[in-house]
Amino acid sequence: MNAERIEQQAAEWLARRERADWSADDQGALDAWLDADTAHKLAYWRLEHGWAKVGRLAALRGAVAASRSRRWRPAAIAAAIGAIALAGVVLFIGLPRDQQRYETPVGGHGTMPLADGSRVELSTDTRVRAAVTEARREVWLDRGEAYFEVQHDRSRPFVVWAGDRKVTVLGTKFSVRRDGDQVRVAVLEGRVQVAPAKPADDADAQIAVRGDIVLAKGASTLLSSASTDQVARALSWRRGMLTFDRTTLAEAAAEFNRYSTTKLVLDDEETAAIRIGGTFQSDNAVAFARLLGDAYGLHVVEHDDEIVISR
Protein backbone atom coordinates (compact mmCIF):
# COMPACT_ATOMS: atom_id res chain seq x y z
CA MET A 1 0.00 0.00 0.00
CA ASN A 2 1.36 3.38 -0.88
CA ALA A 3 -0.27 6.24 0.98
CA GLU A 4 1.52 8.91 -1.03
CA ARG A 5 0.30 7.53 -4.34
CA ILE A 6 -3.27 7.01 -3.16
CA GLU A 7 -3.47 10.50 -1.70
CA GLN A 8 -2.21 11.93 -4.98
CA GLN A 9 -4.85 10.01 -6.91
CA ALA A 10 -7.55 11.15 -4.52
CA ALA A 11 -6.45 14.77 -4.96
CA GLU A 12 -6.50 14.36 -8.74
CA TRP A 13 -10.05 13.02 -8.60
CA LEU A 14 -11.16 15.95 -6.46
CA ALA A 15 -9.53 18.48 -8.76
CA ARG A 16 -11.04 16.81 -11.82
CA ARG A 17 -14.45 16.77 -10.21
CA GLU A 18 -14.46 20.57 -10.26
CA ARG A 19 -14.27 20.56 -14.04
CA ALA A 20 -17.19 22.12 -15.84
CA ASP A 21 -17.63 19.04 -18.07
CA TRP A 22 -17.69 16.45 -15.28
CA SER A 23 -20.03 13.77 -16.57
CA ALA A 24 -21.97 10.77 -15.35
CA ASP A 25 -19.24 8.57 -16.86
CA ASP A 26 -16.61 10.42 -14.86
CA GLN A 27 -18.70 9.94 -11.74
CA GLY A 28 -18.95 6.24 -12.52
CA ALA A 29 -15.19 5.98 -12.85
CA LEU A 30 -14.71 7.81 -9.56
CA ASP A 31 -17.22 5.54 -7.81
CA ALA A 32 -15.40 2.50 -9.13
CA TRP A 33 -12.10 3.83 -7.87
CA LEU A 34 -13.59 4.58 -4.46
CA ASP A 35 -15.12 1.14 -4.21
CA ALA A 36 -11.93 -0.61 -5.19
CA ASP A 37 -10.18 -0.07 -1.88
CA THR A 38 -11.07 1.20 1.59
CA ALA A 39 -7.85 3.22 1.54
CA HIS A 40 -9.09 5.04 -1.58
CA LYS A 41 -12.32 6.01 0.15
CA LEU A 42 -10.60 7.21 3.29
CA ALA A 43 -7.96 9.24 1.45
CA TYR A 44 -10.64 10.80 -0.73
CA TRP A 45 -12.98 11.66 2.15
CA ARG A 46 -10.14 13.13 4.15
CA LEU A 47 -9.14 15.49 1.33
CA GLU A 48 -12.72 16.26 0.39
CA HIS A 49 -13.49 17.23 3.97
CA GLY A 50 -10.42 19.47 4.27
CA TRP A 51 -10.81 20.95 0.83
CA ALA A 52 -14.39 22.00 1.53
CA LYS A 53 -13.08 23.82 4.58
CA VAL A 54 -10.39 25.56 2.57
CA GLY A 55 -13.16 26.95 0.36
CA ARG A 56 -15.27 28.09 3.28
CA LEU A 57 -12.39 29.67 5.14
CA ALA A 58 -11.16 31.57 2.16
CA ALA A 59 -14.58 33.15 2.01
CA LEU A 60 -14.46 33.95 5.70
CA ARG A 61 -11.06 35.50 5.21
CA GLY A 62 -12.46 38.16 2.90
CA ALA A 63 -15.35 38.90 5.23
CA VAL A 64 -13.15 39.14 8.30
CA ALA A 65 -10.63 41.38 6.60
CA ALA A 66 -13.30 43.63 5.14
CA SER A 67 -15.10 44.17 8.41
CA ARG A 68 -11.92 45.35 10.08
CA SER A 69 -10.05 48.38 8.91
CA ARG A 70 -7.24 46.43 7.27
CA ARG A 71 -7.80 47.94 3.91
CA TRP A 72 -4.98 46.67 1.73
CA ARG A 73 -5.76 43.06 1.19
CA PRO A 74 -9.43 43.36 0.37
CA ALA A 75 -8.65 46.35 -1.78
CA ALA A 76 -6.06 44.36 -3.67
CA ILE A 77 -8.43 41.44 -4.02
CA ALA A 78 -11.24 43.69 -5.17
CA ALA A 79 -8.89 45.27 -7.68
CA ALA A 80 -7.89 41.87 -8.94
CA ILE A 81 -11.51 40.82 -9.26
CA GLY A 82 -12.19 44.05 -11.08
CA ALA A 83 -9.32 43.48 -13.45
CA ILE A 84 -10.43 39.92 -14.12
CA ALA A 85 -14.05 40.67 -14.59
CA LEU A 86 -13.77 43.94 -16.42
CA ALA A 87 -13.76 41.92 -19.59
CA GLY A 88 -17.39 41.16 -18.82
CA VAL A 89 -18.37 44.79 -18.53
CA VAL A 90 -19.62 46.48 -21.60
CA LEU A 91 -19.04 50.19 -21.82
CA PHE A 92 -21.44 52.07 -23.99
CA ILE A 93 -20.62 55.40 -25.50
CA GLY A 94 -22.90 57.78 -27.32
CA LEU A 95 -24.93 58.69 -24.26
CA PRO A 96 -25.34 62.27 -23.01
CA ARG A 97 -21.85 63.70 -22.64
CA ASP A 98 -21.56 63.43 -18.89
CA GLN A 99 -23.13 59.97 -18.60
CA GLN A 100 -21.35 56.67 -18.37
CA ARG A 101 -23.20 53.40 -18.72
CA TYR A 102 -21.95 49.99 -17.67
CA GLU A 103 -23.48 46.57 -17.67
CA THR A 104 -22.58 43.04 -16.78
CA PRO A 105 -23.97 39.85 -18.32
CA VAL A 106 -25.46 37.03 -16.24
CA GLY A 107 -22.59 35.70 -14.11
CA GLY A 108 -20.54 38.86 -14.75
CA HIS A 109 -18.80 41.01 -12.19
CA GLY A 110 -16.99 44.28 -12.75
CA THR A 111 -15.85 47.55 -11.30
CA MET A 112 -16.46 50.99 -12.67
CA PRO A 113 -14.40 53.90 -11.39
CA LEU A 114 -16.11 57.27 -11.25
CA ALA A 115 -14.53 60.63 -11.95
CA ASP A 116 -14.74 61.72 -8.29
CA GLY A 117 -12.70 58.73 -7.09
CA SER A 118 -15.73 56.74 -5.97
CA ARG A 119 -16.12 53.27 -7.32
CA VAL A 120 -19.05 51.08 -8.21
CA GLU A 121 -18.82 47.31 -8.26
CA LEU A 122 -21.42 45.56 -10.39
CA SER A 123 -22.85 42.13 -9.62
CA THR A 124 -24.43 39.72 -12.08
CA ASP A 125 -26.84 40.94 -14.75
CA THR A 126 -26.61 44.57 -13.69
CA ARG A 127 -26.88 47.86 -15.50
CA VAL A 128 -25.76 51.15 -14.06
CA ARG A 129 -25.60 54.67 -15.46
CA ALA A 130 -23.58 57.39 -13.78
CA ALA A 131 -23.32 61.14 -14.12
CA VAL A 132 -20.58 62.86 -12.18
CA THR A 133 -20.08 66.55 -12.74
CA GLU A 134 -18.83 69.53 -10.76
CA ALA A 135 -22.32 70.02 -9.43
CA ARG A 136 -23.71 66.54 -8.81
CA ARG A 137 -23.05 62.86 -8.45
CA GLU A 138 -25.86 60.60 -9.60
CA VAL A 139 -26.11 56.92 -10.39
CA TRP A 140 -29.09 55.04 -11.80
CA LEU A 141 -29.34 51.35 -10.96
CA ASP A 142 -31.41 50.21 -13.93
CA ARG A 143 -31.33 46.61 -12.81
CA GLY A 144 -29.37 44.17 -10.67
CA GLU A 145 -27.13 44.89 -7.73
CA ALA A 146 -24.16 47.14 -7.09
CA TYR A 147 -21.82 48.00 -4.27
CA PHE A 148 -20.69 51.60 -3.80
CA GLU A 149 -17.62 53.06 -2.18
CA VAL A 150 -18.28 56.76 -2.17
CA GLN A 151 -15.65 59.44 -1.71
CA HIS A 152 -16.64 61.89 0.96
CA ASP A 153 -17.71 65.23 -0.52
CA ARG A 154 -20.08 67.36 1.51
CA SER A 155 -20.71 69.76 -1.33
CA ARG A 156 -21.89 67.07 -3.75
CA PRO A 157 -24.28 64.49 -2.27
CA PHE A 158 -24.13 61.14 -4.01
CA VAL A 159 -27.53 59.90 -5.14
CA VAL A 160 -28.44 56.42 -6.30
CA TRP A 161 -31.79 56.09 -8.07
CA ALA A 162 -33.18 52.58 -7.79
CA GLY A 163 -36.72 52.00 -9.02
CA ASP A 164 -39.02 54.11 -6.91
CA ARG A 165 -36.37 54.79 -4.27
CA LYS A 166 -33.71 57.41 -3.92
CA VAL A 167 -30.64 56.64 -1.81
CA THR A 168 -28.59 59.64 -0.71
CA VAL A 169 -25.18 59.61 0.93
CA LEU A 170 -22.19 61.82 1.57
CA GLY A 171 -19.39 59.30 1.81
CA THR A 172 -19.85 55.67 2.71
CA LYS A 173 -19.90 52.05 1.59
CA PHE A 174 -23.14 50.31 0.79
CA SER A 175 -24.92 48.18 -1.77
CA VAL A 176 -28.21 48.56 -3.58
CA ARG A 177 -30.11 45.73 -5.18
CA ARG A 178 -33.27 45.61 -7.24
CA ASP A 179 -35.59 42.62 -7.46
CA GLY A 180 -38.57 43.65 -9.49
CA ASP A 181 -40.13 46.51 -7.54
CA GLN A 182 -38.25 45.71 -4.35
CA VAL A 183 -35.13 47.69 -3.41
CA ARG A 184 -32.66 46.50 -0.81
CA VAL A 185 -29.94 48.69 0.67
CA ALA A 186 -27.20 47.22 2.89
CA VAL A 187 -24.84 49.59 4.68
CA LEU A 188 -21.27 48.56 5.38
CA GLU A 189 -20.02 51.91 6.62
CA GLY A 190 -21.35 55.40 7.29
CA ARG A 191 -24.95 56.65 6.88
CA VAL A 192 -27.32 56.60 3.97
CA GLN A 193 -30.79 57.99 3.50
CA VAL A 194 -33.41 55.95 1.66
CA ALA A 195 -36.39 57.96 0.44
CA PRO A 196 -39.11 57.75 -2.19
CA ALA A 197 -37.88 58.85 -5.58
CA LYS A 198 -40.87 61.16 -5.81
CA PRO A 199 -41.19 63.26 -2.70
CA ALA A 200 -44.97 63.01 -3.04
CA ASP A 201 -44.93 59.29 -2.25
CA ASP A 202 -46.24 58.17 1.12
CA ALA A 203 -43.27 56.24 2.38
CA ASP A 204 -41.06 58.19 4.74
CA ALA A 205 -37.35 58.68 4.41
CA GLN A 206 -35.26 56.28 6.48
CA ILE A 207 -31.74 56.79 7.75
CA ALA A 208 -29.71 53.60 7.74
CA VAL A 209 -26.35 53.22 9.42
CA ARG A 210 -23.58 50.64 9.50
CA GLY A 211 -25.03 47.14 9.82
CA ASP A 212 -28.52 48.14 8.71
CA ILE A 213 -30.47 46.65 5.87
CA VAL A 214 -33.40 48.53 4.34
CA LEU A 215 -36.05 46.70 2.33
CA ALA A 216 -38.34 48.97 0.38
CA LYS A 217 -41.31 47.87 -1.67
CA GLY A 218 -44.17 50.02 -2.82
CA ALA A 219 -45.35 52.16 0.05
CA SER A 220 -43.59 50.17 2.74
CA THR A 221 -40.04 50.53 3.96
CA LEU A 222 -38.62 48.06 6.42
CA LEU A 223 -35.44 48.91 8.27
CA SER A 224 -33.75 46.11 10.13
CA SER A 225 -30.76 46.77 12.33
CA ALA A 226 -29.31 43.51 11.17
CA SER A 227 -25.64 43.21 11.95
CA THR A 228 -22.38 43.75 10.20
CA ASP A 229 -22.31 40.00 9.68
CA GLN A 230 -25.54 40.05 7.75
CA VAL A 231 -24.35 42.98 5.71
CA ALA A 232 -21.12 41.15 4.97
CA ARG A 233 -23.26 38.20 3.88
CA ALA A 234 -25.33 40.42 1.63
CA LEU A 235 -22.09 41.58 0.05
CA SER A 236 -20.48 38.18 -0.37
CA TRP A 237 -21.18 38.31 -4.11
CA ARG A 238 -18.25 40.73 -4.32
CA ARG A 239 -16.02 37.79 -3.55
CA GLY A 240 -17.85 35.60 -6.02
CA MET A 241 -19.63 33.84 -3.18
CA LEU A 242 -23.19 33.39 -2.02
CA THR A 243 -23.77 33.02 1.69
CA PHE A 244 -26.85 31.43 3.15
CA ASP A 245 -27.98 31.11 6.73
CA ARG A 246 -31.05 29.00 7.37
CA THR A 247 -32.16 30.00 3.90
CA THR A 248 -34.85 27.96 2.15
CA LEU A 249 -33.73 26.09 -0.94
CA ALA A 250 -36.28 28.07 -2.92
CA GLU A 251 -34.52 31.31 -2.02
CA ALA A 252 -31.06 29.84 -2.46
CA ALA A 253 -31.95 28.51 -5.91
CA ALA A 254 -33.35 31.92 -6.88
CA GLU A 255 -30.05 33.49 -5.84
CA PHE A 256 -27.99 31.04 -7.87
CA ASN A 257 -30.27 31.58 -10.83
CA ARG A 258 -29.40 35.26 -10.89
CA TYR A 259 -25.80 34.30 -11.63
CA SER A 260 -26.21 31.60 -14.20
CA THR A 261 -28.03 30.82 -17.41
CA THR A 262 -28.25 27.22 -16.21
CA LYS A 263 -31.19 27.36 -13.81
CA LEU A 264 -31.77 25.35 -10.68
CA VAL A 265 -35.31 23.97 -10.66
CA LEU A 266 -36.89 22.55 -7.50
CA ASP A 267 -39.37 19.88 -8.34
CA ASP A 268 -41.54 19.80 -5.25
CA GLU A 269 -42.55 22.00 -2.35
CA GLU A 270 -40.99 19.80 0.27
CA THR A 271 -37.60 20.20 -1.37
CA ALA A 272 -38.10 23.93 -1.79
CA ALA A 273 -38.75 24.31 1.93
CA ILE A 274 -35.49 22.66 3.08
CA ARG A 275 -33.30 25.16 4.90
CA ILE A 276 -29.58 25.27 4.29
CA GLY A 277 -26.56 27.29 5.32
CA GLY A 278 -23.05 27.82 4.03
CA THR A 279 -20.96 29.72 1.56
CA PHE A 280 -20.84 28.73 -2.07
CA GLN A 281 -19.27 29.90 -5.30
CA SER A 282 -21.88 31.89 -7.13
CA ASP A 283 -20.68 30.60 -10.51
CA ASN A 284 -20.95 26.98 -9.57
CA ALA A 285 -24.59 26.04 -9.22
CA VAL A 286 -23.67 22.54 -10.40
CA ALA A 287 -21.40 21.98 -7.44
CA PHE A 288 -24.10 23.33 -5.14
CA ALA A 289 -26.66 20.94 -6.61
CA ARG A 290 -24.31 17.99 -6.20
CA LEU A 291 -23.70 18.98 -2.63
CA LEU A 292 -27.46 18.84 -2.06
CA GLY A 293 -27.41 15.39 -3.57
CA ASP A 294 -24.63 14.31 -1.22
CA ALA A 295 -25.80 16.05 1.92
CA TYR A 296 -29.57 15.59 1.70
CA GLY A 297 -29.80 12.58 -0.54
CA LEU A 298 -31.79 14.65 -3.01
CA HIS A 299 -32.18 13.52 -6.58
CA VAL A 300 -30.19 15.75 -8.94
CA VAL A 301 -30.60 15.56 -12.71
CA GLU A 302 -28.48 17.80 -14.93
CA HIS A 303 -29.81 18.96 -18.27
CA ASP A 304 -28.31 21.44 -20.71
CA ASP A 305 -29.98 24.55 -19.38
CA GLU A 306 -31.39 23.42 -16.06
CA ILE A 307 -30.64 21.24 -13.10
CA VAL A 308 -33.67 19.58 -11.59
CA ILE A 309 -33.60 18.79 -7.89
CA SER A 310 -36.22 16.57 -6.33
CA ARG A 311 -36.85 14.14 -3.48
Place this chain on the structure above:
Amino acid sequence: MAERDALKAWFLREVLPLEPALTRFIRRNWSNEAEIADLRQEVYVRIYEAASERLPLNPRPFVFATARNHMIDRARRASIVSFDLVADLEGLPFVEEVVTPPQVASAREELHRVRAGLETLPRRCRQVIELRKIHGLSQKETAERMGVSLKAIEDHTTRGMRRLVDFLLGNEAPPTRRPARDAAGKEAGR
Protein backbone atom coordinates in the same frame (compact mmCIF):
# COMPACT_ATOMS: atom_id res chain seq x y z
CA MET B 1 -25.16 3.15 0.80
CA ALA B 2 -26.79 4.78 3.81
CA GLU B 3 -24.58 2.67 6.05
CA ARG B 4 -21.52 3.84 4.21
CA ASP B 5 -22.60 7.47 4.57
CA ALA B 6 -23.04 6.96 8.29
CA LEU B 7 -19.56 5.45 8.55
CA LYS B 8 -18.13 8.28 6.50
CA ALA B 9 -19.76 10.86 8.78
CA TRP B 10 -18.48 9.00 11.83
CA PHE B 11 -14.97 8.85 10.43
CA LEU B 12 -14.87 12.55 9.59
CA ARG B 13 -16.36 13.55 12.91
CA GLU B 14 -14.59 11.24 15.34
CA VAL B 15 -11.37 10.02 13.74
CA LEU B 16 -10.09 12.72 11.42
CA PRO B 17 -9.81 15.43 14.11
CA LEU B 18 -7.41 13.10 15.94
CA GLU B 19 -5.06 13.05 12.97
CA PRO B 20 -2.39 15.42 14.35
CA ALA B 21 -2.21 13.53 17.64
CA LEU B 22 -2.24 10.21 15.81
CA THR B 23 0.57 11.32 13.50
CA ARG B 24 2.64 12.49 16.46
CA PHE B 25 1.98 9.23 18.23
CA ILE B 26 3.15 7.20 15.25
CA ARG B 27 6.14 9.43 14.61
CA ARG B 28 7.27 9.22 18.22
CA ASN B 29 7.21 5.45 18.09
CA TRP B 30 8.44 4.75 14.62
CA SER B 31 11.96 5.44 13.43
CA ASN B 32 11.45 5.53 9.68
CA GLU B 33 9.89 8.88 8.75
CA ALA B 34 9.26 7.69 5.20
CA GLU B 35 6.74 5.14 6.46
CA ILE B 36 4.65 7.46 8.64
CA ALA B 37 2.08 8.32 5.98
CA ASP B 38 1.68 4.66 5.01
CA LEU B 39 1.26 3.63 8.61
CA ARG B 40 -1.34 6.28 9.25
CA GLN B 41 -3.31 5.20 6.23
CA GLU B 42 -3.15 1.54 7.22
CA VAL B 43 -4.34 2.49 10.68
CA TYR B 44 -7.27 4.36 9.13
CA VAL B 45 -8.19 1.33 7.08
CA ARG B 46 -8.09 -0.92 10.14
CA ILE B 47 -10.21 1.55 12.10
CA TYR B 48 -12.73 1.83 9.30
CA GLU B 49 -13.01 -1.90 8.81
CA ALA B 50 -13.42 -2.54 12.50
CA ALA B 51 -15.98 0.25 12.72
CA SER B 52 -18.00 -1.22 9.87
CA GLU B 53 -18.43 -4.35 12.02
CA ARG B 54 -19.35 -2.36 15.08
CA LEU B 55 -18.91 1.33 15.92
CA PRO B 56 -16.59 1.73 18.91
CA LEU B 57 -18.32 3.48 21.78
CA ASN B 58 -15.23 5.44 22.64
CA PRO B 59 -13.36 6.40 19.49
CA ARG B 60 -10.28 8.03 21.03
CA PRO B 61 -8.77 5.13 22.91
CA PHE B 62 -9.89 2.86 20.08
CA VAL B 63 -7.94 4.91 17.51
CA PHE B 64 -4.74 4.89 19.52
CA ALA B 65 -5.01 1.25 20.52
CA THR B 66 -5.45 0.38 16.85
CA ALA B 67 -2.37 2.42 15.96
CA ARG B 68 -0.37 0.75 18.67
CA ASN B 69 -1.43 -2.75 17.61
CA HIS B 70 -0.76 -1.99 14.01
CA MET B 71 2.76 -0.77 14.73
CA ILE B 72 3.43 -3.90 16.74
CA ASP B 73 2.15 -6.07 13.86
CA ARG B 74 4.26 -4.22 11.35
CA ALA B 75 7.36 -4.38 13.50
CA ARG B 76 6.88 -8.13 13.98
CA ARG B 77 6.39 -8.74 10.27
CA ALA B 78 9.46 -6.75 9.29
CA SER B 79 12.23 -9.20 10.00
CA ILE B 80 14.99 -6.63 10.16
CA VAL B 81 13.35 -4.48 12.79
CA SER B 82 14.92 -5.02 16.18
CA PHE B 83 12.89 -6.68 18.87
CA ASP B 84 13.55 -3.68 21.04
CA LEU B 85 11.06 -1.69 19.01
CA VAL B 86 8.35 -4.27 19.56
CA ALA B 87 9.16 -4.41 23.23
CA ASP B 88 9.02 -0.63 23.42
CA LEU B 89 5.67 -0.56 21.73
CA GLU B 90 4.24 -3.25 23.94
CA GLY B 91 5.48 -1.34 26.93
CA LEU B 92 3.74 1.87 25.88
CA PRO B 93 1.83 3.42 28.75
CA PHE B 94 -1.91 3.41 28.56
CA VAL B 95 -2.51 5.22 25.33
CA GLU B 96 -4.71 7.88 26.84
CA GLU B 97 -1.82 9.14 28.91
CA VAL B 98 0.44 9.77 25.96
CA VAL B 99 -2.14 11.66 24.05
CA THR B 100 -2.93 15.31 24.56
CA PRO B 101 -6.61 16.19 24.99
CA PRO B 102 -8.58 16.52 21.79
CA GLN B 103 -8.55 19.92 20.26
CA VAL B 104 -11.43 20.87 18.13
CA ALA B 105 -10.04 23.69 16.08
CA SER B 106 -12.17 26.81 16.02
CA ALA B 107 -12.98 28.40 12.70
CA ARG B 108 -10.44 31.06 13.55
CA GLU B 109 -7.68 28.54 14.16
CA GLU B 110 -8.54 26.73 10.98
CA LEU B 111 -8.39 29.99 9.11
CA HIS B 112 -5.00 30.67 10.60
CA ARG B 113 -3.73 27.28 9.52
CA VAL B 114 -4.96 27.62 5.98
CA ARG B 115 -3.24 30.98 5.73
CA ALA B 116 -0.03 29.54 7.12
CA GLY B 117 -0.34 26.73 4.59
CA LEU B 118 -0.86 29.18 1.74
CA GLU B 119 2.37 30.95 2.67
CA THR B 120 4.34 27.78 2.16
CA LEU B 121 3.03 27.01 -1.31
CA PRO B 122 5.12 27.72 -4.39
CA ARG B 123 4.08 31.03 -5.96
CA ARG B 124 2.17 29.71 -8.97
CA CYS B 125 0.46 27.06 -6.93
CA ARG B 126 -0.62 29.63 -4.38
CA GLN B 127 -1.90 31.90 -7.12
CA VAL B 128 -4.05 29.11 -8.52
CA ILE B 129 -5.53 28.31 -5.12
CA GLU B 130 -6.26 31.98 -4.43
CA LEU B 131 -7.91 32.56 -7.78
CA ARG B 132 -9.98 29.42 -7.41
CA LYS B 133 -10.91 29.54 -3.75
CA ILE B 134 -10.86 33.21 -2.86
CA HIS B 135 -11.85 34.88 -6.09
CA GLY B 136 -14.07 31.99 -7.06
CA LEU B 137 -12.85 31.66 -10.64
CA SER B 138 -13.58 28.40 -12.41
CA GLN B 139 -10.69 26.19 -13.51
CA LYS B 140 -11.14 27.39 -17.06
CA GLU B 141 -11.09 31.06 -16.10
CA THR B 142 -8.05 30.48 -13.93
CA ALA B 143 -6.26 28.76 -16.81
CA GLU B 144 -7.11 31.61 -19.16
CA ARG B 145 -6.02 34.24 -16.71
CA MET B 146 -2.69 32.59 -15.99
CA GLY B 147 -2.11 31.56 -19.57
CA VAL B 148 -1.60 27.90 -18.76
CA SER B 149 -3.42 24.68 -19.58
CA LEU B 150 -6.30 23.21 -17.60
CA LYS B 151 -4.03 20.28 -16.80
CA ALA B 152 -1.49 22.64 -15.21
CA ILE B 153 -4.26 24.21 -13.11
CA GLU B 154 -5.31 20.77 -11.92
CA ASP B 155 -1.72 19.88 -11.05
CA HIS B 156 -1.33 23.02 -8.98
CA THR B 157 -4.74 22.47 -7.39
CA THR B 158 -3.82 18.90 -6.50
CA ARG B 159 -0.56 19.91 -4.89
CA GLY B 160 -2.04 22.86 -3.04
CA MET B 161 -5.01 20.81 -1.86
CA ARG B 162 -2.84 18.12 -0.30
CA ARG B 163 -0.65 20.60 1.47
CA LEU B 164 -3.49 22.80 2.74
CA VAL B 165 -5.44 19.85 4.06
CA ASP B 166 -2.28 18.78 5.91
CA PHE B 167 -2.04 22.21 7.45
CA LEU B 168 -5.72 22.37 8.20
CA LEU B 169 -5.59 19.10 10.10
CA GLY B 170 -2.71 20.51 12.08
CA ASN B 171 -0.11 18.05 10.85
CA GLU B 172 3.34 19.36 11.39
CA ALA B 173 4.65 18.39 8.02
CA PRO B 174 8.25 17.27 8.40
CA PRO B 175 10.71 19.64 6.74
CA THR B 176 11.65 17.04 4.15
CA ARG B 177 8.27 17.47 2.47
CA ARG B 178 8.84 21.11 1.87
CA PRO B 179 9.85 21.18 -1.78
CA ALA B 180 6.60 19.64 -2.84
CA ARG B 181 7.79 18.47 -6.21
CA ASP B 182 10.99 16.73 -5.11
CA ALA B 183 9.59 15.20 -1.97
CA ALA B 184 8.39 12.02 -3.57
CA GLY B 185 11.66 11.25 -5.30
CA LYS B 186 14.01 11.98 -2.45
CA GLU B 187 15.11 9.90 0.46
CA ALA B 188 12.90 10.88 3.31
CA GLY B 189 15.67 11.13 5.91
CA ARG B 190 17.01 14.64 6.26
